[in-house]
Amino acid sequence: MSEHRDGNALAGPLADIFTVEATTAEVQCRACGLSTTLAQLVVYGPEPGLVGRCPGCSEHVIRVATTPSGTWLDLGGATSFHFTSTATRASSR
């Protein structure tokens, strides 16, 4: 098994893209339907390319890659993100 971290490590790369803190968002896996907090995805790296996999079925849910030309964001493995109002408030503190 290769080394992995979790979705907490996505906070930095995603801070460039989202105006609210993204790791507290609920994300639903397209493959198995499991909803989980982004912080609890299983994340393989290292940067500049991170893959967040579903803790239930291991399918990729989100991919973030930073290249010299900019940032790639692949959300194809997710059906939806739910940004709660608490998350929005916390990030504006």
Added chain:
Amino acid sequence: MTGSRLETATAHTLSLRVDEWNGHLPGQHIDVRLTAPDGYQAVRSYSLAAPADDGVIEITVQRLPGGEVSAFLTDIAMIGDQLEIRGPLGNWFVWDQDDPSPVLLVAGGSGVVPLMSMIRARDRADIQTPLRLVHSVRTPQDRIYGDELTRLAAQAGGPSVTWLYTRTAPTTETRPPGRLRPSDLDDGSNWTSGATPICFVCGPTGFVEEAANHLLAAGHHADRIRTERFGGR
């Protein structure tokens, strides 16, 4: 970088003065980005170890064998050097100081760093919420913040602190050295006075999964267990 001090043989605490730092929540981290002369970049996440002190933040870096960023930060970076950082980051693995729930902290190795931030925040704000730290280390020499935790634990209203040794224990220790066991997390004491605790678990991936499974088996609800894995075994 305004300071560097040794916590153990392999863990260093770095103090960083940051312009326009507006504070952070206990448990948050920063990303440190190093750029080589040829343009090669490496980014690593480091937990903040303490509340900010007048624009100065602290991270504790465990030197990893072959770790390109940790070796630079612990062995080469000098006071006065400029570092490129981003943060504070992450709002999920954070302790809400207004939450009156008892707090159970479970750390493996340098996973104690974000949990120490919570303990120090509690101490500085003089919060009385019951708090218990269980820290798994290889040997007594690997107790990051050992002296400070011992001092805080001795204070009235201080945290309860337990070290678990996986390889070598002090002669006074009755628990035989070994990996985390279910009984290490539930010692039968009524430290929570019956209230449901919030649990924070941080450490290498394997340790975190084991600890989280023990907590679930002991009846803790998944919604009350927050985890942060930093890779490794």
